[in-house]
Amino acid sequence: MVGLAGWAVAACGSGPERLDVPLGVHLAARAALNHAGLSRADVTGVVLAGSDAWDGRLISSMHIAGPAGGYLRDETKVVDDPSVALASAVWRVSSGADRAVLVVSWHSPAESDPLNAVSPDPEPVFSRPVGAHPLAAEALAVTRWLEAHGLSADRFDSLTAFLAPDKADDDRLWFTPLRAAHVAPVDGAAVAVLVSADGARVEIKAVDFATDSALPLEQHPDPVGRLRQRILARTGSDPAHAEVVETTDRTVFRLVMAASALGLGQPSEVADAVIEGGLPHLQPSGGLFRRNAGYAAGLERIVCAAEAVERGAVSALAHCSYGRAGQGHSLTVLAAPL
Known part of the structure; x- marks a missing residue:
């Protein structure tokens, strides 16, 4: 059996009471190990999920591998969703290559504004399909889905008020039909999950x-x-x-x-x-x-x-x-x- 032996989430981001990313990652990894009843000596590998653009750093794993527990251990970084990193750890444990793997991902709005960080990506000079701004792409996907099901964006006003009562009246239009109130605000956190073949919760x-x-x-x-x-x-x-x-x-x-x-x-x-x-x-x-x-x-x-x-x-x-x-x-x- 492969499972999760422990996990933790540490808040990090903007504001005087928030943690910087390396410290947030370290605390999340340590808390996950404590939750699992293990020490760093029990961990044989680390899988990191991070994006240089979102981090505001170059080669972010160089800054984060140590705090995440990767010192003198096998380290892998994926630049995709952290659920892909979890799958990588599952495969490593199930194959017998590792007995316990830490999966760590992070995001901090204090390091770079997420929307501004990715704004230069839709490069107008080259023909390579780098894609649209995330909010524009999301708006297109949502519009297509609404039309396919014969729904209007106004149909979701009550749900918006239910999920985000504090910002339901924020009518700033970002990309039609997306308003500011439709989008979950990013708080920022470092997340660590321990994948282990033994002692899984x-x-x-x-x-x-x-x-x-x-x-x-x-x-x-x-x-x-x-x-x-x-x-x-x-x-x-x-x-x-x-x-x-x-x-x-x-x-x-x-x-x-x-x-x-x-x-x-x-x-x-x-x-x-x-x-x-x-x-x-x-x-x-x-x-x-x-x-x-x-x-x-x-x-x-x-x-x-x-x-x-x-x-x-x-x-x-x-x-x-x-x-x-x-x-x-x-x-x-x-x-x-x-």
Whole structure:
């Protein structure tokens, strides 16, 4: 069995009471080890998930590998969603190459403004398909989804007020139809998860991925549904039937998009069901509108799912959506160890 022996989240970001990134990473890694009842001597490898652009640093792993526990240990860095880093650690442990691996990701708005950091990426001089600004790409993907289901953005005003009552009146238009109130604010955090074959608190039943086109208008209509069917074929159980479902709801629209794709309800019904308490197993943690670790959000979602299992849930599903246009998806199925 491969599972999660321990995990932790340490806040880091802007403000006088926030931690800088290396210290936040160190504290998260140490807390994860304490939660697992292990020491750094028990760890045989470290997998880091970080983005130089979002970090505001060059080769960010050079700054973070030591605080994360990678000194004199095998270290791997992925520049994709941290759920991919978790999968890498799972494969390493299940193959017998490692006995315990720390998976660490981080994000700090204090290091660089996320939206400004990636603004230069859509290079107008070269023809390479580097993609649009993340908010523009998200707006295109959301618009296409709304049109496909015959919905208007105004239909989600009540859900916006429910998820973010403090900013529901923020009518700043970023990219049609995205308003500032639609987007979860980034708090910043360092997240550490220990993957271990022995002594796991939570079993990892399955991990799978689906990657679509980075161009919103060329994406397939239901990548998450296909991913759900693959998990069903592999495990014999529908991931949508998990007692807890956590997803990267970086916008109010993404919450409904994920829930409907996972079979929790029709798009026109999910928003009302969330408000009325009809889907209590969806985002019991409060989602990214309560705590958004930015680039590290995918791993933070897995931590929230693991916490639900530790509290007594028999099974939990973490759905991670990533990429400029939400073209990447992962499903991680967790369960109480037998």
